Amino acid sequence: MKTLVIQLARLGDILQTLPALSAYCRANKKESVHLLVRKKFAEIAHILPVCNKVIEMDTKVLLEPTIMTGDAGVEDSLQAMQQWVDQLVSEGYTKIINLSFSPFSSYLTSLLTTEGVEVVGYTRHTDGFLAIPDDASAYFYGQVGVNRSNRFHLIDLFSSILGVEILESDWNIKKITNKDKSQGYIAFHVGASNPKKALSASALTKLLKVMVGSLNEDIHLLGAKEDIALAASIEQQVCNKKIKNLVGKTTLTDLIDVVAGANLFIGADSGPMQICNLTDTMCINFSNEFV
Template sequence: MKILILQLARLGDIYISWPAVRAVRRLNPDAEIHLLTRPRFEGAVEGLTAIDKHMTLPSGHILMPLVTDNVNTEESLNRMEEFVETVRAENYDQIINLTFSPFSSYLTHSLTMPHTSVLGYTRFRDGFFCAADEVSAYFYAQVGINKPNRVHVSDVFASMIGTEYTEQDWEAPVLPEVKIDLPNLYLTVHVGASEKHKALTGDAWGRLINYFTRRYEGMPIVLIGAPNEAEIAQEIISRAPNATIINLVGQTRMYDLFTILKRSELLIGCDSAPIHMASLTDTPTLNISVGNVNFWETGPKATLGMIYRIEEGQEIVPERIGEVIAQLLEGHADPQLIMRTGGLASYDKVETPEQEFAWKLVQALYLGGEFPVAERIEIIEGAMKLDEINDFMMSQFALIPEKGVNAVSAFIDGGEDVIKSISRIVPELRPMIDWYHAEKIRVAPGTQEEIIAATLSVHERFKRHLRVYVPRDEKVTTVEAKDGTL
């Protein structure tokens, strides 16, 4: 058996994928497993012994004809086709796409042979998007910034593969010999982040370390980061003149960081690859989660993983973070910290009633959980409106064989607009509406009769979910509902 795994995202995503790749190897010990990544991030594959072959997508070579003075689109397409044909020749029995992106879905479809089974995003034969499995549909509907999913991406991968992780899936690789004189005790600070808006400034890091040093004078701090973050490191050093700082920014390979993290008392960093490397070395981790980040999905998975959350627009107070770190070294977890925990959701955090409702609704839709009780009349009213418009749309689909698509398409499109508006007005119902949209997209191409039947099946299931919140007695009024007599 020959398996191809695609992970075309960034460094951190590749490290998040390590346990999944190892699980694929564990489930298929005799298979030939290949991994495809982007060249820029191939360093994150070093030490991953679960694969037999590592390939990179030659994106620079493919796109070069498009960025010259004489743009040659045809040549770029030819180079892409050559790459696809080379990989297709491997004749894979299974493709596992761990990259939830439009481009990866096209590439997966292009590499798929008639006998190939696919997990993850791909395309139907007519080129339209296809979530090939239930977990991919879940990811499409519920995962992402400002969405209700509370399952870590690594655990989403495990569900897609159809397994539960073992301790061996999360092991650190065989650690390299790092020729760096490191102290016996030290903290590690990663000065950068996967994206600039997720990072602290050099001034903020300097103030944080300067404050911490007053409490823990002499505790060495190892700075790590990419070469382009060297300037930030120098600013940190200038802002914290009394700290004992070992500056390794731009002086290590990615693989070397495993040893540095393994020996560290604590890793402190924003959303970045070292956070996920520390999950493999099981290094205690404080993730400073800034702004537009979904920590539920990409936070640290180390046993002692903690998150200091700074919401978008919230002021960053470096001295406050320094105090939190000092408390941790004294054995106390600040109440503001979000702590790593077991179970379906990886972290323990008190949420608003609206957030709790949305997450419980997700569990009801996908995991057979109990539907949450609607505490707001707007939820009941929204569900009633959705039920009404859903019935109307079903009646329009039923008319297609008689009147034709053109006669009813405007009414169906109008119904979709109403559904989208309710998603904005009643955010608690958004998970159900997103589920509905994902299921509609999953309807495969076919004859008109097949498409209508599959679409009506989605609407029927949508109706069953909605009826949980629709009063059974049609005579119930809004006033009665507000009094709780449904």
């Protein structure tokens, strides 16, 4: 038995997939379980392995010919896609579980489905219309549909689609449990994947000034390389030795370690919040009309 689990969404979705996937692997120990993710977000699946194999979808290889040369590159993109799909089909999967809810993932699932393969999640009929063979995915589609807000916690949704009950042990993923929180610092994420989610520089500065004036803990600033200028400006204006600027200096592994060791994580982006779920770190998520 060999199962392919497809998760083509972003970092936060992959992080929320891991506990449910851990439960699935625990309940189906005789199966070889592979997880398909986008290359851009694959690192987290390698850092926190819960299945037998992680497969990366390199969208650059598949789409670059079309993006760079327009219609002239479509044939090259289709050829690259066909070769990649053929490689996946040759794995001989007996079950395909699509945990993505995108049109692309449904077409991909359909292309990978050969005779006798069990399919769970969004796929396509032979005429191209959407097919949803399982009750959990169908219920999600009925409630959320297309371009509407999701009211379900994704971990509950993924575990329902996978047909598993998550145990406490499924949250305790190797490498990030039992971290020492005695240093007593607060991790503060200054940016966000979507600028609309983030607080303004002035708001961040005002908040951090209040925090350093009223709290004893050091505050570790976190963010991507594109947040370096923002963090430098904040650090200069707050001007307090409690501020430790780590923005643009951390790998994903470093980020997990920093979050795991923090007494509190504060930020506007949902992705790092999912790390808090796995590290048992208290968190505060900034909220606005986009969050």
